[in-house]
Amino acid sequence: MVPVWSNAAKVFNISENLFAYDDALKNAFDGDKISKGKVNGYKPKGRNIVDKSGTRDGFESWVLPGDGIFQLGDVMFPHPPVVAASMGTLRALVSHLRFAADSIFKSLSTSLKLKPGQGFEDFHNTARPMPDVLRLLKYHADPRVGGAIPQTPHTDLGSLTFVLCTTPGLQVLSANVQSESGVPRTEFCWQYVEPREGCAVVNLGDCMTKMTNGLLKSALHRVGPLPGNPMPERYSLAYLMRPEGTTLLRTLDSPLIHPPAAEGTSVTCNEWMQNKFQAVRGNQHTGGDHVLTGGRSLMT
Numbered sequence: 501m502v503p504v505w506s507n508a509a510k511v512f513n514i515s516e517n518l519f520a521y522d523d524a525l526k527n528a529f530d531g532d533k534i535s536k537g538k539v540n541g542y543k544p545k546g547r548n549i550v551d552k553s554g555t556r557d558g559f560e561s562w563v564l565p566g567d568g569i570f571q572l573g574d575v576m577f578p579h580p581p582v583v584a585a586s587m588g589t590l591r592a593l594v595s596h597l598r599f600a601a602d603s604i605f606k607s608l609s610t611s612l613k614l615k616p617g618q619g620f621e622d623f624h625n626t627a628r629p630m631p632d633v634l635r636l637l638k639y640h641a642d643p644r645v646g647g648a649i650p651q652t653p654h655t656d657l658g659s660l661t662f663v664l665c666t667t668p669g670l671q672v673l674s675a676n677v678q679s680e681s682g683v684p685r686t687e688f689c690w691q692y693v694e695p696r697e698g699c700a701v702v703n704l705g706d707c708m709t710k711m712t713n714g715l716l717k718s719a720l721h722r723v724g725p726l727p728g729n730p731m732p733e734r735y736s737l738a739y740l741m742r743p744e745g746t747t748l749l750r751t752l753d754s755p756l757i758h759p760p761a762a763e764g765t766s767v768t769c770n771e772w773m774q775n776k777f778q779a780v781r782g783n784q785h786t787g788g789d790h791v792l793t794g795g796r797s798l799m800t
């Protein structure tokens with residue numbers, strides 16, 4: 501078995517033990533309380549919105565910061581014993597995924613003829629502090645057929661995401677499906693991504709869209725039950741790569757990328773992360789679903 505998957509199998513065990521802690525312990529590690537910028541800690545089920553009428557989500561998650569796992573920088577990393585006892589496995593998994601991400605970044609930089617020193621890989625220097633995170637997720641079973649979609653449709657805010665899971669549920673909406681305001685036809689257009697053991701699903705995140713002026717499109721996705729089925733209990737893990745926090749998310753210089761029509765104000769990766777977290781919590785005044793879906797005017 502490839503090392504990523506043998507380590508992922510161990511991390512799924514860690515997840516089961518983590519989410520089996522009692523609520524009092526889990527709440528002591530609440531990411532909203534112990535982490536500035538939500539890069540560490542526990543999120544209970546129901547904290548995020550999944551639609552405009554305010555339905556709450558159906559999953560728990562636990563975020564572990566890359567800097568904490570590798571003891572880099574000054575990130576606060578309080579964590580429970582199950583995590584402390586598994587640091588070797590977590591480091592091995594993240595190291596392999598960082599290596600894979602570096603290959604993908606270099607390949608995309610070459611294809612887009614980016615200048616030396618301005619390639620995607622140059623904004624992801626893992627020797628320096630980085631806002632990348634490993635997110636462990638537990639979706640709760642919902643016995644209702646046609647019940648709520650447990651995860652908000654969203655794009656990932658960073659650059660690349662690796663999703664590993666053996667249970668179906670991940671859905672994507674093709675980049676050429678645009679919503680026509682008020683016409684909820686998109687329900688029919690979601691496509692399931694079949695999980696395959698030994699394979700990761702790699703999603704592009706918003707930072708890649710911003711840095712290529714829309715040439716590379718962040719993937720709009722969500723998690724839901726298979727048609728005609730109830731939502732099963734589902735464990736997944738997502739490794740979310742993000743450029744260094746101070747990176748300006750502006751269009752890179754490439755003969756293949758159209759420059760922006762007008763020089764707008766660029767945000768840093770840190771600022772973009774903050775906007776996105778507000779949108780996930782249903783805080784509309786920061787741009788709401790437009791931010792949540794990476795600029796695509798859709799939220800079901």
Ligand SMILES: O=C(O)CCC(=O)C(=O)O
Pocket residue numbers: 635637656663665669670721723736737738
């Ligand atoms: O659970 C999954 O398959 C996807 C998770 C996800 O989209 C995320 O954590 O951003």
Ligand SMILES: [Fe+2]
Pocket residue numbers: 654655656661721
């Ligand atoms: Fe995601």
